[in-house]
């Protein structure tokens with residue numbers, strides 16, 4: 001893990017929360033992006049080498065909608081930057097961590113991502129993020145961007 005890439009915060013109203021965080025962090029949102037495969041819309045704020053990722057739900061069955069229903073607004077996950085997401089997934093799986101997706105999938109902000117079940121990490125949902133170096137549009141949305 002090379003840094004805390006972002007902290008994901010689940011919010012009911014992305015626009016309103018965006019104003020709160022723009023003032024709080026004293027910085028503009030540098031990117032908003034929908035990730036349909038996750039049923040989320042995101043807004044990113046750079047804070048030093050890390051970011052704040054605000055997450056709103058775009059569907060009732062999205063993880064964010066379920067989280068908001070169950071727990072209300074708040075910190076949803078911690079994302080760590082990794083050099084080689086496939087190697088990290090293999091290492092963590094071998095160490096007994098529960099991966100929520102078998103293969104890296106396309107996330108927001110030009111990343112390949114994977115998630116670990118909260119029960120593997122003391123009740124914290126952990127996301128692994130690897131910067132996509134190739135042209136992002138060569139990678140399909142959602143799952144399985146990886147050959148076996």
Ligand SMILES: C[C@H](C(=O)O)C(=O)SCCNC(=O)CCNC(=O)[C@H](O)C(C)(C)COP(=O)(O)OP(=O)(O)OC[C@H]1O[C@@H](n2cnc3c(N)ncnc32)[C@H](O)[C@@H]1OP(=O)(O)O
Nearest residue numbers: 008035038040063066076100107108113115118123124125
């Ligand atoms: C795109 C963008 C990006 O950065 O690229 C993103 O981040 S997308 C971010 C949105 N996408 C994701 O989160 C994908 C990964 N998430 C998931 O697969 C799921 O949300 C999940 C498996 C963590 C939880 O699924 P679920 O809510 O249907 O399952 P349950 O309700 O049964 O929850 C199982 C247990 O995990 C707990 N739990 C659920 N969500 C969280 C969370 N965010 N942090 C910590 N604990 C959590 C529940 O309270 C429950 O604990 P107990 O059993 O004690 O009651």
Ligand SMILES: [Co+2]
Nearest residue numbers: 008053079127
């Ligand atoms: Co995230």
